[in-house]
Amino acid sequence: MSRRGLGFAMGGLVLAILYPLLVRAAGAAGLPIAPNYLINVGMLVCFTAFIGQSWNIAGGFAGLMSFGHVVFFGTGAYGMAILQATYGWNPWLAWPVAAALGGGVGWLIGALAFRAGLRGSYFALITLAFAEVFRILANSVPFTRGGLGLLIKADTRPANLQFRDPIWLYYLALLLCVAALLIAWQLTRTRFGARLVAIRENEDAARALGIDVYTEKVKVLALSGAMGAAGGAFYIQKYLYVDPWIAFGVDKSVEMLLVSMVGGAGTIFGPLIGAGALTAINEVTRMLASVVPALKNVQPLSLIVYGAMLVLIVARLPDGLASLFGRRRRREVERA
Amino acid sequence: MPDPAIILAGVLNGLLAGGIYVLVAVGLTLIYGVLHIINFAHGSLLMLAMYGVFFLWRLLGIDPYVALPIVIAGSFAFGYVLYRGLIGRFSHGRDENILLITLGLAIVFDNVALLLFTGDTQTIDVTYAGTIVQVGAAFLPLPKIISFLAAILLCGVLGLVMARSQLGKAIRAVAHERQGARLVGIDVEQVFAISYGIGIACLGAAACLLMPTFYVSPTSGHAFVLIAFTTVVLGGMGSFVGAAVGGLIIGVTESLGGLLLGEQLGQIGISLIFILILLLRPTGLFGAGR
Numbered sequence: 001m002s003r004r005g006l007g008f009a010m011g012g013l014v015l016a017i018l019y020p021l022l023v024r025a026a027g028a029a030g031l032p033i034a035p036n037y038l039i040n041v042g043m044l045v046c047f048t049a050f051i052g053q054s055w056n057i058a059g060g061f062a063g064l065m066s067f068g069h070v071v072f073f074g075t076g077a078y079g080m081a082i083l084q085a086t087y088g089w090n091p092w093l094a095w096p097v098a099a100a101l102g103g104g105v106g107w108l109i110g111a112l113a114f115r116a117g118l119r120g121s122y123f124a125l126i127t128l129a130f131a132e133v134f135r136i137l138a139n140s141v142p143f144t145r146g147g148l149g150l151l152i153k154a155d156t157r158p159a160n161l162q163f164r165d166p167i168w169l170y171y172l173a174l175l176l177c178v179a180a181l182l183i184a185w186q187l188t189r190t191r192f193g194a195r196l197v198a199i200r201e202n203e204d205a206a207r208a209l210g211i212d213v214y215t216e217k218v219k220v221l222a223l224s225g226a227m228g229a230a231g232g233a234f235y236i237q238k239y240l241y242v243d244p245w246i247a248f249g250v251d252k253s254v255e256m257l258l259v260s261m262v263g264g265a266g267t268i269f270g271p272l273i274g275a276g277a278l279t280a281i282n283e284v285t286r287m288l289a290s291v292v293p294a295l296k297n298v299q300p301l302s303l304i305v306y307g308a309m310l311v312l313i314v315a316r317l318p319d320g321l322a323s324l325f326g327r328r329r330r331r332e333v334e335r336a
Numbered sequence: 337m338p339d340p341a342i343i344l345a346g347v348l349n350g351l352l353a354g355g356i357y358v359l360v361a362v363g364l365t366l367i368y369g370v371l372h373i374i375n376f377a378h379g380s381l382l383m384l385a386m387y388g389v390f391f392l393w394r395l396l397g398i399d400p401y402v403a404l405p406i407v408i409a410g411s412f413a414f415g416y417v418l419y420r421g422l423i424g425r426f427s428h429g430r431d432e433n434i435l436l437i438t439l440g441l442a443i444v445f446d447n448v449a450l451l452l453f454t455g456d457t458q459t460i461d462v463t464y465a466g467t468i469v470q471v472g473a474a475f476l477p478l479p480k481i482i483s484f485l486a487a488i489l490l491c492g493v494l495g496l497v498m499a500r501s502q503l504g505k506a507i508r509a510v511a512h513e514r515q516g517a518r519l520v521g522i523d524v525e526q527v528f529a530i531s532y533g534i535g536i537a538c539l540g541a542a543a544c545l546l547m548p549t550f551y552v553s554p555t556s557g558h559a560f561v562l563i564a565f566t567t568v569v570l571g572g573m574g575s576f577v578g579a580a581v582g583g584l585i586i587g588v589t590e591s592l593g594g595l596l597l598g599e600q601l602g603q604i605g606i607s608l609i610f611i612l613i614l615l616l617r618p619t620g621l622f623g624a625g626r
Binding site: 065067112113116117118120121122124125126128129130132133136137139140146250254257261299300301303304306307308309310311314315316318 | 373374422425426427431432433435436437439440441442443444446447448450451558562565566569598600601603604607608610611614615616618
């Protein structure tokens with residue numbers, strides 16, 4: 001990262017830390033805003049950026065384009081829920097275990113798919129199929145309670161990872177988001193990251209250079225899976241409920257892919273920019289819907305915009321929105 | 337273990353369901369065989385064609401079977417224009433890009449349908465929908481028998497066109513050796529667009545044959561996407577015979593899976609076949625290998 005980029009990042013971080021305090025102060029000063037709503041939106045941006053980064057680590061940096069990344073998200077979500085609801089674990093303890101489970105699933109899928117030599121579109125399709133298998137299993141096996149889903153007992157104490165004030169979930173999501181940014185940043189400056197990019201750009205050439213392509217790909221998918229699972233665990237800890245569609249629905253896979261693709265796959269800040277853009281679209285359409293009665297069926301509207309953005313980005317702006325912020329940040333890895 | 341007669345009925349029902357999958361998968365395998373792309377919008381385009389059939393019936397009173405030529409022609413035109421205007425132009429010749437663009441299109445189509453037609457399921461009410469033919473212990477709906485026969489017929493016709501006609505020759509040439517085809521004067525982009533159009537036209541036929549016994553909703557396509565991909569992968573990407581055999585195998589697997597494992601867990605068979613084929617024999621049953 002350039003010095004200027006680092007300055008921007010630090011400034012942004014300070015702003016993000018102060019953000020909830022600022023909106024609360026603005027609310028208290030009588031501005032017509034809803035501070036808790038805005039804090040929640042900020043939490044959503046950070047969270048979406050985090051799961052987007054999970055996709056980006058594998059899909060953007062290593063070129064392992066997955067269409068079923070929700071399989072990790074759902075593994076984490078169910079891991080978190082089952083450990084708490086069935087085995088009575090403390091969520092702070094369950095969370096890292098849930099993330100590790102996701103890492104294990106990533107390792108397993110990677111080991112199977114990459115040993116069979118699946119690449120590109122075939123890899124995308126097999127991840128989709130794995131997500132389907134997990135969804136159907138979650139719908140049928142007894143320990144997930146099938147379509148009924150699992151409830152986590154509400155007990156609002158910080159020791160239980162449940163907070164009365166939304167500000168804490170915001171800071172937790174911010175922490176995840178920053179951690180993910182740091183991981184992505186490390187990929188731009190370590191040998192591991194350089195090997196991944198070499199594999200993305202030309203797998204055969206990378207192998208000829210002596211890179212252990214199989215191991216590197218499995219490693220990065222496990223890392224990405226652990227991150228996705230950590231995100232899933234966080235998500236259901238907020239809503240205290242999980243069912244097969246929440247955990248393994250196709251929509252989440254698409255969302256994870258979209259935020260990175262739209263923001264800029266293979267860039268450090270791509271998922272964050274994408275998450276900001278998509279959350280903004282979401283909230284604006286929701287607001288429109290509450291004002292214009294004809295648009296009360298809003299969910300499709302924001303998705304139409306998402307889909308169109310994906311087509312346009314692939315067609316016209318392959319490096320994503322991030323590439324609009326000056327050439328300096330564009331696929332730094334590639335040139336590093 | 338259930339009664340053999342029930343198993344037989346399950347197999348017959350599975351074969352008929354498989355006929356539908358064949359119809360949906362034939363277009364997908366054609367598009368893959370020629371363009372080497374995975375058309376992720378396939379299910380959504382089927383859903384749009386089904387709405388087309390539904391509205392022809394609802395607004396103009398056109399029977400779905402009578403609508404066949406109209407819907408096939410309309411689907412071909414839609415596919416052709418879609419490829420010329422969007423997919424071919426924006427993909428920059430990269431497989432991953434086409435996958436992403438067709439995914440984006442699928443999201444747009446699904447949600448435009450949701451916005452315009454709401455999430456309600458729509459069905460067509462025709463007198464023959466309930467007609468039952470008894471074969472042994474099995475009671476088979478007549479429209480499903482028709483769609484099964486039509487699927488086989490369609491595979492045969494497509495196979496003939498590919499083998500005998502000038503167009504088929506050009507398509508095969510492009511599928512086999514893009515650069516060489518261009519050098520001997522074939523308009524490659526035109527062949528791509530026509531192939532894509534034919535693939536979508538197959539979906540139009542599938543929609544007409546499906547509607548008498550099926551319903552349509554904006555998410556109807558989803559039910560078919562993974563099944564169609566599985567069919568194509570199982571049969572071998574780009575192979576018509578493979579699509580036909582693959583579709584029938586999957587129909588029977590699903591039917592027997594539902595019978596033996598229960599409705600919920602039974603669906604898992606399809607995804608498992610898909611994964612196993614990709615892992616163990618990615619060229620499928622009839623694939624040429626690359």
